[in-house]
Amino acid sequence: MGLSIGQVAERTGLSVHALRFYEREGLLADPVRRESNGRRVYTEDDVDWLAMCIKFRSSGMPLDTIRRYTDLVRQGAGNEADRLELLRSHRAAVEAQIRDLENCLAVITHKVTIYEEHLADGTAYCLWVPPEQQTDPAAW
Amino acid sequence: MGLSIGQVAERTGLSVHALRFYEREGLLADPVRRESNGRRVYTEDDVDWLAMCIKFRSSGMPLDTIRRYTDLVRQGAGNEADRLELLRSHRAAVEAQIRDLENCLAVITHKVTIYEEHLADGTAYCLWVPPEQQTDPAAW
DNA sequence: ACTTGACCTAGACAGCGCTCTAGCTCTTAG
DNA sequence: CTAAGAGCTAGAGCGCTGTCTAGGTCAAGT
Structure with missing residues (x-):
């Protein structure tokens, strides 16, 4: 069920370097789970999330803004209006x-x-x- | 009739720094003429050319490619097919x-x-x- | 005379988004 | 037992596109 970083790289088209970089930069909703040996284990949701990040990126959203969006989602319910505003302004851009x-x-x-x-x-x-x-x- | 770098910056929206940078990078068909004191004097054609460069840039053409196009134009007549190819491939991009x-x-x-x-x-x-x-x- | 402001060159620095390296651990196959 | 291959971290390096600094010249205004 879990995916290795290599598999995720293959599916998303991002390099393994980029995947680790994105994680360090706080672009993943939660820090990826690890096996006992420290290796990353991605879920399908992680891949979906990354696919969304890729859409954001390829439409010119800076990593910084993706991080802000990620933070909002991580904080949980209650800030939907903020997320909406961010999305709307990106749409306009x-x-x-x-x-x-x-x-x-x-x-x-x-x-x-x-x-x-x-x-x-x-x-x-x-x-x-x-x-x-x-x-x-x-x-x- | 000639324009100072400041005037060109104002018209094109490029900074004076960027204008000098573009020149160093060989993006101008000919190195800008100078007054006796060394100051740049731009013509309206220069401004038109810059406007075109800005269109190229803002549609994602790298400076390098703009330079290649500039080189072709600078070489004069005879390489229109090359220019056309460059333009077509950029259009596709x-x-x-x-x-x-x-x-x-x-x-x-x-x-x-x-x-x-x-x-x-x-x-x-x-x-x-x-x-x-x-x-x-x-x-x- | 002095200040201001626009201009000059050469070259250092910056921001973004990765990408790569060094040096290590684990697992698996032969 | 060993070698290959995938993964790990920390951090350096890079390509691109400017931007800014230092140190200087020149012309005009007060």
Whole structure:
């Protein structure tokens, strides 16, 4: 039933180093149980929790904030409003990030289009001919 | 017509430190011109170029890749296909990033919804009562 | 003359998030 | 009996992206 750190690494995609690091950093709801010999034994819940941490991380939540969330959960019932606030503000941050990326994407796509046209109609190699065009931002 | 580093910092939102750093790192198409006293004089084109760099950066392109792109542009006409490839692969990376974020967003929104319901119907403070629920991932 | 403020260079330092090393213990297989 | 392989701790190191400091120049205002 219990999982070794290696198995958890395999399932989560985190390295064993990262798993120990996350634990030291207080990102796990409770310090992982140990066998008599001191080895870590993870539960499925631990893996689920880690999966959530990974979602948080990969959406840009700093470890510090994950730790704050973890602390709230560890403290138990009574602070659900705080957790909600943290989640909501992260959601807003993610939404902002997506908007920002979409904006960047539009710019990049525009540039891709310009280059595709240049290359398709063979004008690419003429760009340098009229010196003025060398500094035309569209040709960057 | 020329802009001081301070003015460029103000327009771009980059710090003067970052501007000098970017220049040292070779992110500017040409090393910025200087006044006789050694002070940098930026053109509007420099600002446009920086704006593009900022788009690249904020969509996750590493400085290293921006430098490679800059090098291509600096080399002049003839390598448009390389530039296009770089742009396309970055576009793909940005699209992947957006998909990933949207996935995370769904998870976070789901958690927000759960907490909102808990708080709305007053079950929040009862979560700890039956011990089994203490480890229910939905209550995290 | 003096102060202020913007600028300069070179290079040290910082924060984040891991990653790796050294030196050890245990367990298991051959 | 031994060697391999997984795990352990403490702590050093790293890659990236800036940020800041020290020590200096220069121009303008008072």
